[in-house]
Amino acid sequence: MTQGKIRILCVGPSAVSYRDLLAGFPVEISVAEEMTEGIGAARRTDPDVIICSAHLPGGTGEAFLRKVREDDFFGGSGFALVSPGTGETDAHLSGGPDVVWDGSETSGRLFREIRLLARLRGDGEALARSRERLDAAAILVRKQKAALKKMKRAALNDRTMLQNTLRQVTLMNAERDRLREEATLLSRVNRGNREGIMTLISSLIEAKPGCPRGHGANVAKIALFMARDLGLDASETGNIERAARLHEAGKLFIPDALLRKSPDEYTPVEEERMDAHPLKAETLLMGFTGFKAEASIVRHLHERFEGTGVPDGLKKDRIPLGARIIALADGYEEIASADSSPNLGEIFSRIEARVGSRYDPKLMPALHRYAAAHPPGDTERCIELSMFELKPGYVLASGIYTALGAKLLPVNTVLTEAAIERIARYNKIDPLDEKVFVKGTVQ
Numbered sequence: 001m002t003q004g005k006i007r008i009l010c011v012g013p014s015a016v017s018y019r020d021l022l023a024g025f026p027v028e029i030s031v032a033e034e035m036t037e038g039i040g041a042a043r044r045t046d047p048d049v050i051i052c053s054a055h056l057p058g059g060t061g062e063a064f065l066r067k068v069r070e071d072d073f074f075g076g077s078g079f080a081l082v083s084p085g086t087g088e089t090d091a092h093l094s095g096g097p098d099v100v101w102d103g104s105e106t107s108g109r110l111f112r113e114i115r116l117l118a119r120l121r122g123d124g125e126a127l128a129r130s131r132e133r134l135d136a137a138a139i140l141v142r143k144q145k146a147a148l149k150k151m152k153r154a155a156l157n158d159r160t161m162l163q164n165t166l167r168q169v170t171l172m173n174a175e176r177d178r179l180r181e182e183a184t185l186l187s188r189v190n191r192g193n194r195e196g197i198m199t200l201i202s203s204l205i206e207a208k209p210g211c212p213r214g215h216g217a218n219v220a221k222i223a224l225f226m227a228r229d230l231g232l233d234a235s236e237t238g239n240i241e242r243a244a245r246l247h248e249a250g251k252l253f254i255p256d257a258l259l260r261k262s263p264d265e266y267t268p269v270e271e272e273r274m275d276a277h278p279l280k281a282e283t284l285l286m287g288f289t290g291f292k293a294e295a296s297i298v299r300h301l302h303e304r305f306e307g308t309g310v311p312d313g314l315k316k317d318r319i320p321l322g323a324r325i326i327a328l329a330d331g332y333e334e335i336a337s338a339d340s341s342p343n344l345g346e347i348f349s350r351i352e353a354r355v356g357s358r359y360d361p362k363l364m365p366a367l368h369r370y371a372a373a374h375p376p377g378d379t380e381r382c383i384e385l386s387m388f389e390l391k392p393g394y395v396l397a398s399g400i401y402t403a404l405g406a407k408l409l410p411v412n413t414v415l416t417e418a419a420i421e422r423i424a425r426y427n428k429i430d431p432l433d434e435k436v437f438v439k440g441t442v443q
């Protein structure tokens with residue numbers, strides 16, 4: 001329709017008469033006299049309704065109808081056949097027109113029929129558009145179905161992959177647990193082996209002359225206490241304890257005759273040989289698995305704090321801490337075990353004589369704490385005090401050393417006002433270890 005008007009094509013000898021008949025109705029009329037002209041007009045005007053005479057020059061209205069219907073261009077137009085003469089309408093309907101008139105309709109009735117045909121055409125077009133939309137929706141649904149199928153396949157693949165990955169992780173966890181168990185077992189075996197080796201070496205050492213039974217274990221006990229007192233961690237204290245137990249292992253390579261001699265009987269060559277026994281111990285321990293740390297400690301047992309020892313002449317803190325601790329513990333144990341009634345004051349007097357030259361002064365407080373906690377036999381009491389608690393008359397149970405290792409006051413010093421002032425004065429210049437050991441009871 002154009003601007004609310006129904007487009008009508010009238011074909012036939014009396015086509016022009018419809019202009020008059022439908023004058024005043026909202027219609028736009030084109031006319032054609034015969035079939036060929038009608039086809040051309042139909043293509044040109046795209047009519048909503050075609051009104052065609054049943055008899056055309058050179059053909060029939062029904063033939064024209066077929067022609068029109070074959071042409072997709074105006075397949076949707078309503079087609080009305082006008083067949084004058086009563087009784088022919090039913091016969092014409094079987095030929096395919098939408099409506100057949102006998103030519104006697106009034107203009108009002110004719111328009112209503114035309115409007116109905118036009119509306120049917122409009123409905124048909126709307127139906128066609130709906131069908132197109134449905135087709136498009138169907139295509140979309142098909143595409144979405146295909147996409148869903150693809151996604152489902154992908155999800156299935158992902159699930160399979162996930163299941164495989166989980167299976168792998170489970171297998172890896174089982175393997176990890178198995179390896180952990182093996183490692184634990186091996187570690188237990190190694191620990192057992194290490195303990196066995198230490199017991200064997202200790203027994204061999206104690207079978208040698210001049211190597212008292214229990215000496216290695218005692219030194220290990222003292223060294224372990226000192227290492228813990230100094231705040232070393234479990235790994236370090238373990239290494240020091242084991243090295244202490246085996247510290248005399250080098251003596252296994254020294255002839256018994258030499259071991260029976262007193263140190264003041266050694267010839268220079270023998271003295272050198274005795275000095276070198278920690279190197280032999282190092283070599284022996286390196287021959288076993290799991291003793292590397294202990295071997296490196298034992299190597300330096302004969303270093304001297306002042307730097308004149310063997311084998312490397314290391315000085316002060318360059319000497320491994322473990323070796324410094326064991327050397328002091330060894331010296332203490334040798335002196336303490338040599339006397340059946342050891343006197344702590346006497347023991348420390350002899351130790352103090354070598355502090356700064358052989359032994360590290362910084363380790364003395366730890367040794368004193370050990371001695372206080374484990375008094376050797378019938379010993380006099382030893383008390384730990386802060387340097388600010390010192391009073392005249394107290395007797396030092398250990399020497400007081402500067403941070404650099406210089407002796408400020410020797411062991412057995414009876415404190416005076418002047419000595420206490422000296423300690424305080426020095427402490428301001430070069431802070432001292434705050435802990436001081438004094439003999440006897442204090443008030």
Ligand SMILES: [Fe+2]
Pocket residue numbers: 215219247248330
């Ligand atoms: Fe020793």
